Amino acid sequence: MRCPVCKQATVPAFRPFCSQRCADIDLGRWLREEYSIPGPDADIDADIEEKP
Numbered sequence: 001m002r003c004p005v006c007k008q009a010t011v012p013a014f015r016p017f018c019s020q021r022c023a024d025i026d027l028g029r030w031l032r033e034e035y036s037i038p039g040p041d042a043d044i045d046a047d048i049e050e051k052p
Contacts (some may be wrong), residue, residue, distance in 0.1 A: 001010045005022035017023040029035060 001016060003010055003018040003022050004006065004016060005025050006018060008016050010016055014023055015021060017026065027048040
């Protein structure tokens with residue numbers, strides 16, 4: 001298995017990464033919302049329902 005960040009061989013202690021550095025890089029990408037799942041645009045107004 002290869003590290004998804006740098007493509008080096010993984011280390012069992014940090015699997016699926018090769019090091020703590022690559023794990024931290026990946027976490028930073030998640031926190032900056034660089035990863036996304038494609039799908040239809042959400043209707044923001046539909047999420048906020050008005051109550052009578």
